[in-house]
Amino acid sequence: MDVFARKGFFLSKVSEIAKKAGVADGTIYLYFKNKDDLLISIFEEKMREINASFRDALAQEPDALSRFRRLIRMHLEGFQSYPELASVLLVELRQSSRFMREYKKVELKNYLDLIGKVVEQGQREGVFRSDISVSLVKRLIFGTLDEMVSTWVLAGRPYELVTLTEPVLDLLLHGIQRENDSIRKKPLQEDVT
Amino acid sequence: MDVFARKGFFLSKVSEIAKKAGVADGTIYLYFKNKDDLLISIFEEKMREINASFRDALAQEPDALSRFRRLIRMHLEGFQSYPELASVLLVELRQSSRFMREYKKVELKNYLDLIGKVVEQGQREGVFRSDISVSLVKRLIFGTLDEMVSTWVLAGRPYELVTLTEPVLDLLLHGIQRENDSIRKKPLQEDVT
Amino acid sequence: MDVFARKGFFLSKVSEIAKKAGVADGTIYLYFKNKDDLLISIFEEKMREINASFRDALAQEPDALSRFRRLIRMHLEGFQSYPELASVLLVELRQSSRFMREYKKVELKNYLDLIGKVVEQGQREGVFRSDISVSLVKRLIFGTLDEMVSTWVLAGRPYELVTLTEPVLDLLLHGIQRENDSIRKKPLQEDVT
Amino acid sequence: MDVFARKGFFLSKVSEIAKKAGVADGTIYLYFKNKDDLLISIFEEKMREINASFRDALAQEPDALSRFRRLIRMHLEGFQSYPELASVLLVELRQSSRFMREYKKVELKNYLDLIGKVVEQGQREGVFRSDISVSLVKRLIFGTLDEMVSTWVLAGRPYELVTLTEPVLDLLLHGIQRENDSIRKKPLQEDVT
DNA sequence: CATGAATGAGCTTTCATTCAT
DNA sequence: TATGAATGAAAGCTCATTCAT
Numbered sequence A, B, C, D: 001m002d003v004f005a006r007k008g009f010f011l012s013k014v015s016e017i018a019k020k021a022g023v024a025d026g027t028i029y030l031y032f033k034n035k036d037d038l039l040i041s042i043f044e045e046k047m048r049e050i051n052a053s054f055r056d057a058l059a060q061e062p063d064a065l066s067r068f069r070r071l072i073r074m075h076l077e078g079f080q081s082y083p084e085l086a087s088v089l090l091v092e093l094r095q096s097s098r099f100m101r102e103y104k105k106v107e108l109k110n111y112l113d114l115i116g117k118v119v120e121q122g123q124r125e126g127v128f129r130s131d132i133s134v135s136l137v138k139r140l141i142f143g144t145l146d147e148m149v150s151t152w153v154l155a156g157r158p159y160e161l162v163t164l165t166e167p168v169l170d171l172l173l174h175g176i177q178r179e180n181d182s183i184r185k186k187p188l189q190e191d192v193t
Numbered sequence E: 001c002a003t004g005a006a007t008g009a010g011c012t013t014t015c016a017t018t019c020a021t
Numbered sequence F: 001t002a003t004g005a006a007t008g009a010a011a012g013c014t015c016a017t018t019c020a021t
Helices: A002-007 A014-021 A025-031 A035-059 A064-081 A083-095 A097-102 A106-125 A134-154 A161-174 A181-192 B002-007 B014-021 B025-031 B035-059 B064-081 B083-095 B097-102 B106-125 B134-154 B161-174 B181-192 C002-007 C014-021 C025-031 C035-059 C064-081 C083-095 C097-102 C106-125 C134-154 C161-174 C181-192 D002-007 D014-021 D025-031 D035-059 D064-081 D083-095 D097-102 D106-125 D134-154 D161-174 D181-192
Strands: none
Touching (some): A064 A083, A064 A134, A161 B134, B002 B083, B014 B025, B014 B035, C014 C035, C064 C083, C134 C161, C161 D134, D002 D014, D002 D083, D035 D064, D035 D083, D064 D106
């Protein structure tokens, strides 16, 4: 994954991966059908782990809103501690038609479904708007997180990715439009109260 | 661009591009330094056009909110009528480190700045929240649009991309959290008060 | 053909063939689909020439017997002057299932048919026995010639192959059994009796 | 031998042979020096058996003519009941120069000598023509049988090979030319009659 | 004796690039 | 300016062979 992340699929040489792994070139082919299979396999395995750990973590949170916050923080934390995965996920797999078309992306879909479930639960709990499409919200969330990570990686990881948790959460929850006067007063009153 | 979009950079053959363009292989090299330069050049040229037309269009809108709506619609319309560009932008250029690192992305940056300016103006006009980072909002917007287009392309363009304009606008402006009754009523009462 | 004949298909390296031909490795692939195609193509082309020249030569002979003699001499002469072809024909093409199964051997069949026609004509002219199967005779003739050439090649071509013409002709025509008068007459007498 | 016969030397994998033999890959190398040695060894062993059994069988026949008939039938019978050997003999061993040059073919030569001895004996007994070269006749016989088996194998063994015994015997003994004098007289006589 | 995972040399084939015409 | 045949470096992959267990 290190090599794929650094060079990209086509510029990564099997011999380099083998050397990095401390095995002979041929040994790779005892465990993977070919170079494609190698990329997909290591990605799928990692994603399986991530999905499992996310599911566990979310299950511990009491309500949809805290789950949502947890999801975002975990996403950012995860990529922060494993930027190689970010590159592979963001760039290589989404990359060539080769993968996006032929590869079924089971675990990637599982991840998006995880987001979807949190949103649906939030709607049932009444904290999320129910007049919006879940599939659209999934993309709003995933696209935003994706872009945050992507920009961070491409900028050379100049800050702690996880510090974006609250600002991003705020944006996703309340949008960018200024809340009109009435709404603005609310907090004031509450403070008073 | 058709070829690059369909096959991806590494699977696109210079000879195929030449054939599609109706010229001989060697002719390509009279106009472009190499295959890398070819991809970057045609992309930059296209982006320059797009940025120019976007700037013109936005200049015709009276206020920040209508500019914002116009920006989103144009983004979706643009990719809808030119899906090849979408693939190149989304996939090929963001793809290999080769490009993301060495290529300066002048026009891509210009595009993001265009979004940024609309946001800043909205803040000055008082319709956008001023307690949020412009750079963060740029990524919220761009990431979301990106993901919408990306999903649409990969799903085989099964619907009119532009129909997402209003729902996406709504999500970006108001967020996903339900503005609950109490909150809503309170201002009303206060208004009464 | 030189290289294939000397080393055999699998031990012949494309790079060696290219060097011998005075071109770069890649140039081979502008004219042949792959290594298999290369072998089959050069063989088919040669066989086409041979079949044509054989057909012409045989057409000039007045009767079946002289055609038969001519066929045998030409076969032996041909391989004598082009031993490389012999190796390829005898060894490489008959060799691996790869070729014998997938390759249709059009021209090889044409060659066998040429033999068959001479035999049939001989039967019609009454100089060849008509109580024998043409297909069997074809194989008697081809197998014998094949073995003569094969032995000659493998022995290092120690003599003029064409000197075998008359002895072989004699064997094929009269067989190996002694036709002594007594034996021949006996059946006749017995018939009479 | 099964594997070599089915795939040919170069396309046969040592691992496949090992699997078929129910041993580990490495075990092969405890008994054979390398892949070449493996092919030659199993072929030589088989040929030794065959030569021995042929010698025994021929020794039981009373005269050269019956030995000759027996030889041809055994040859055809043998390949019919062991077509794998046919492929190896016909194709693989005669195949690559690698074998034809470096490998001394002791047992193959023994087989040809067996044919030669029958011929010589036939000449001494006066049933075979003594005006013909034994070495030539050996090749006539072997080449013919070879071609019969070869065609049969490549055609997918569509009939009983052994049924060719009498026709082939007839061809080899009497040749393909219509018999002169006596026979020639016959029609004349018949005409007279 | 037997194993089979690991090795790595060496092959075919591709394709960006060149340059004589 | 345009061509496109020729180039040749470079890479994925195979598989005979080895050797620690």
